[in-house]
Amino acid sequence: MAETFWNALKVWSQKPHVVNKRLTGVASVAQWKCTSNFSSWEEIVEKHLELIGLNEVEIKKRMSSDLWSKSEHWTIENHEENTCFASVRRCLPKQTRRHQTVLELEVIDFKLKCAVYVPLNEAIEGEIENLIPPCPYAACLVSSDIELKVFKSDTRGEWLLLNVLPKLRKWYAEMDNHSGVDSVHLVSLEAYNNLYQELKKKYVPNIAKVWPECTDPQKFIHEDVAIASYLILLWRQERERLQLDSNYRQTFIDIGCGNGLLVYLLTSEGYQGKGIDIRARKIWSLYPPEIQLEISTLVPSEETYFLEFDWLLGNHSDELTPWLPVMALQSSIKRHPAHLPTRYWVLPCCPFSFWGKFQREKFNSANSSRYFEYLRFVADIGRNCGYDVEEDRLRIPSTRRTCFVGTIHKKSDSEWADLLKIKTNMIALSKEGVEETMFQPRSAVELIRNCTRVERSIQDAFVNLTAKYLLKCGFEKQPGEWNQGGEINLTDLVTLVSEEFKDLSRLKNECGGIQTLLRNHSHIFVVQNKCVRFRSPHEISVEEWRNQQKNPEAKRKLRLAASACAITKKKACWFFANHPDGCPLTRDSCRYVH
16 A cells, blocks of 8 residues: 555656646755654654755755765665655746746655655745745645645645645556656756757747648647757767767768658757658758758668668658667678767657568567557567667657667677677568568658548448438437437447448548548537537537637638628538438528538
8 A cells, every 4th residue: 555655656756747737847956865753744844944945055055964864866666664765856847938947845754654845945926826836745645545735734735735636646546566667767857858948949930930741830840859859968968978079979860750850950959960761741842951851762671771870760760660770780780890889769659560560469468558569579679689778758749759769889799790690580580470571661652541532422421321320329309309419439330330331441441540531521520539429510610610720810700700691601511411300500500501
């Protein structure tokens, strides 16, 4: 029970930003430990109130007393029952223009089974929001429940009771002993936050203005700025660790570079490299001439290597992902002994093996997801190639955030030869039971698989069948009442239509399958939480909503036009033509043609 409490508390201790959205994280300034002699959590607070308002140097002096002894590093996992751990940490704001970094004291008493938090900056009164709760508080394990107690019942602790306490209890109820991987733990979180804010301010506004791609600029730009910040810090640390010349900058090749934005950012920050991809993107023509982007169909093999680059990067490199550690090893051998071995960084996304789609059943996957198994597969390839593979989680707007950093030390000729044999055997084993053992690069022509190219007759047939079953499963309506239909789970819908609809396989080949097709008909259907229902003619469609959001002036004009019943109608009203009760709106009030 206590261990579960400490595991739940660890989330709040190390990742307060998951609840407090004003934070990007915390960074430790100094740590101490002592034998637990406190009688209550209130006593812990009272003995440390004198630290409030002091700077870091003064706080360290006061903490270095007879009570506390300096500790280089402590963790919640490794503790003794009668000990206390203390840490002064910087709370890092997400919006540096709005908030200043503040200090906080954390004391964890394993005997009392509580964690105490004391804000060390003077509380800011008035309308300005505080970055962290402005009053001391404690999270305590009482019997078999977590309680959150505010010092002297300070009313400013209401946010804690409403937001933090429910989360702590939820984690406590769900927590097991697996703690997972902390995000951005291979670099300094404080340095990462500062550099990310700097690069975001420097690049995002100008790139967003000229973004010519169909993809969401906010997602892709912020994602690549975050990755660039991470790599730059990783490379700074490497220069310090290897004692490289201060003016030296690592070189890189981004394999499968896509829009080339990561190449642009790294090159602009002084790191020479290039990106290769099977086809150019619209934005390539907008980059300065010094940005090296090359159209190239890379067919990796056991002979593929890159002599001139220190790092191989795989940012959503898909089919090429498992080959990156192999190519890195082969490059290292070719660079030996004149240069450092080649390192690699990879962010796996779509699961591919060496010869095609990753087949989960070939691996030990009984109790884990396909994505987790694929991550393990990619990491194992690196280790088989002799690399030290470290796992990290990026802070990017994506569900696929786990990345791997592969580093390797210089080796003798015989050691490289041994690794080459292991790699050759690994590739040979991967061919067993595989029909096609030739690497298949994707087409240079981008395939459109969003259901818009599916024959109209197939689309109409599926729409009509879906409508038929929605009408059947609705509540019994009163005479004269318009039939709104019911709601069907998408999995159940597939089962219902499978006998009558013979083109399901055609839709399954499209990205998103039937869900994409239904969403393309957002003037008829609403798809939410893996269920589908009719969109009432009174509701605005997704397409209309998006157009309004893009253009506030258009939104205003549309509202005025709607009030005057002067909307220009182009699309036919599906309900008027197909619903057994017709459209519940009049011709003038409906936004579609009757």
